[in-house]
Amino acid sequence: MRKTNLSLIIAVITISLFGLLMIYSASYVWAEYKFDDPFKYVKNQGMFLIIGIILMLLVSKIPFEKYYKYSSKIFAVCFILLILVLFFGTERNGSKSWFGIGSFGIQPSEFMKLAMIIFTSKYLYNNRKDLGNIKKGVLPILGVTLIIFALIMLQPDFGTGVILVMGVIGLLFIGGVDIKFFLKIGLLGIIGIVLLILAAPYRLKRILSFLNPWEDPLGSGFQIIQSLYAIGPGGLFGFGLGESRQKHFYLPEPQTDFIFSIISEEFGFLGVIIVSLLFITIIYLGIKIALKSNNLFGKYLAFGIVFSLGFQALLNLMVVVGLIPVTGVTLPFLSYGGSSLLITLVSIGIVLNVNRRE
């Protein structure tokens, strides 16, 4: 048990430190241009990383049963914050997702992601007998999820919303909800998309546009082309640390969503393999902890956290390499963003505790 935890802590700290290094490398050009301080972003992130690691270790000591007890309160606080941010939040890049405190920002939707997992885990645990009944067991929690999704979409923040919904669906699947139900939802979704496309055929073109970004190189294809221009020339071993060309104003805000492109450019295919292995290790260890857990709530909690994290990572990577359209999702541990890093580390702390309590 201890060995698993130690491995997880090492993997998480390794990937976070690497992330910090890459945030510096990716951001110093923009940081100097915008703030006259090349260390601007890396200083912020570094502070959050230190706080995050301390929090992670602290949280790992807090018995996870406490979350069962305070689940509704945590959820309620996050819910209120989510509503408040719509009124009092500061707008950045066209979405009202942040409470600005000085130069820092707090992102309630990030907190809600964790709150939702806690809430759903408890719900599944309490209603485990009713999960066979779709109406009674599944629809209520789906309803709550959709309300939260709608709130997040009001900001709007499609990426975070999708991750939140997927976290719940993943948990429902593990909770034993009939697989046919997911197939039905999937089918409904496909029918819906087909209808939308039939109603307005241009949508198909827009959806497929990510497959050929060169059709609109200055519009919808811009980010993905710039990303490919970073990844491609990286080749097998990359240009070396700090040697990215694309970060010189070609790729907008390279320290956030597209940091993986800069990693590919500077460390090449080798860097991609190493980052992927670190992620797979973390997910593997997390799921291993969930599997081993004898406490059903703990099992759900650990799985929900790890699944959500893994899904977010995959979503980001698929966007960056051009497999799916741009959705605006950050890469856990690596992308710049205080709230995100803090919550991710706290979540890992919870997972660590699930393992420690065995």
Add this chain to the structure above:
Amino acid sequence: MKLILVIIAVIFLVIIGKVFYIQVIEYDKLNKSASNLWSRNLPIKADRGIIYDRNGVVLADNVTTTSLVLIPNQIEDKEDTAKKLAEILGVTTEEMLEHANKKTSIERVHPEGRRLSYEVADKIKDLDLPGVYLVKESQRYYPFDTYMSHTLGFVGIDNQGLSGLELMYDDYLTGEDGAIKYYSDAKGNKLELSEVYEQPQSGMNITLTINHEIQESVERELDNAVTKFNPDQALAIVMDPNSGEILAMSSRPNYSPSNYTKYTTEKINRNLPIWATYEPGSTFKIITLAASLEEGTVDLAKDNYYDSGSIKVENATIHCWKHGGHGEETFMQVVENSCNPGFVVLGQRLGKNKLFSYINKFGFGTKTGIDLNGESTGIIFPLDKVGPVELATTAFGQGVSVTPIQQVTTVSAAVNGGILYKPYIVKSINEPETNTVIKETKKTVVRKVISEKTSEKVRDALEHVVAYGSGRTSYIEGYRVGGKTGTAQKVENGRYLDNNYILSFIGVMPANDPEVVVYVAIDNPKGVVQYGGVTVGPIAKNILTDCISALGIEKQEGGLVKKASYTDAKTAKVTDVTGMTVSEAKKALSKFNVDVEGSGDKVTYQSPEAGTTLEEGETIRIFTS
């Protein structure tokens, strides 16, 4: 849960696979476009290929000039930079500011900032302003300026071939521009990454068949002709009859290729030696002569003709140029005298089918196919339109329209043993670094027209013309010149113009084994006898004389000796006056103009030396002590 772990792992593999695809399979494509995105080029103009004469004399060269290039994004203080540059270049500050503010990666200041003088370039260099660069550019340079301008052609400001050989061989002559590549960020600032120097590739060099020495002679003679006669046009071609190689060609009016914008397009585009078409006049008689000899319809020495001064053909009367006619003469004398009625008879003996088949075989009415732009075809009567009158006039060169290059090519065939060659001017194209031959022109036989024996008779007849007949002004002692004069009345709108002639001469040397054919034509010379032999003959003689040294033609015995005529100046032999007193010497040389050098009384040396034949009245210098 295990299922989900597997799914996540699989998606990771897909992502890694896609990255592999991007970084390895699409690497070249992406890397290339990304490099284009990152790098900015400071272009370096490539040298154009050099054009040489056959002996390596440079006819079209390159000089390096400096040009100003701005990179607007790197200019820190646009106002100040624009002001300083405007001052140096002598343009308005507003204009410079417009260049400095252009939303482009590299801005050329055209044309004020191009081809800068050293002083201006130095001043700009001394400013040492960011975003202001000086780049080397290659510029075409014609060392002999107007020399052969129509044939060489010229280039535009971007070194692109616009006319002549420069245009025709532009693909070969154009090099590949190089560049200094540096990396820049998306805002245009220079990055501290290494610069790449891409060396420009020079264009291919072209070697012509032109002989610079002869070409210079042609240019000089045409210039003299223009000064003396103020003609409408003038042209000359020199050909090696044994291959079709052009040794020299030029025409007047000509132009300066570096200032081509100052001339009319007609002046620039008309390469007269291949473009002009006109009635050849008597030079065309060589064809009738060659055909008659080949067909055996005349024996020049034995057959006689009585020229009464005119001949009746159907209802037309054709006059000889000599009023009253030449009287009784052999056909050799018909040729020597260029007697029109005599040639009418030769034409009639051949008949229209034979005469016109030779005209076709010699290549009239079709382009010679010389490797130059702008060649004309000329006009020959279609056979079914040829009646007795057309046959008669064609026989002595009227009513046909030919180009100078056709005449030179044809006469070359008539004297070289009967082989018609395709004329050419580009000898070879070479790669500049290794000098590897990319393309080489070999002589091309078009067809055999007449036999070697006939050709020999033609040569003999032409030598007679120069020694005894109308071509005497081109006679060079000891070098056996053959030739034929021509005087053609110009036609405009279907009518002959009064007192407006193209005078020409075609010469062959040595007549027994020709090494060179020279053709000179002067269009409408003013203030001279309108007769080819008088005006053009001496010009051709001067060019032929220069060919002797240029080609190393050896002096030989056994040529025909020139017959004096009333038009010739009298000649006398110079006697030896060394050792005489000045007054004695002057008496001995009374037929000449004596120029005394020195203040002594005894003649120690004389030039030219004793025994030389000189025209009376020429100057002899004597040196005294």
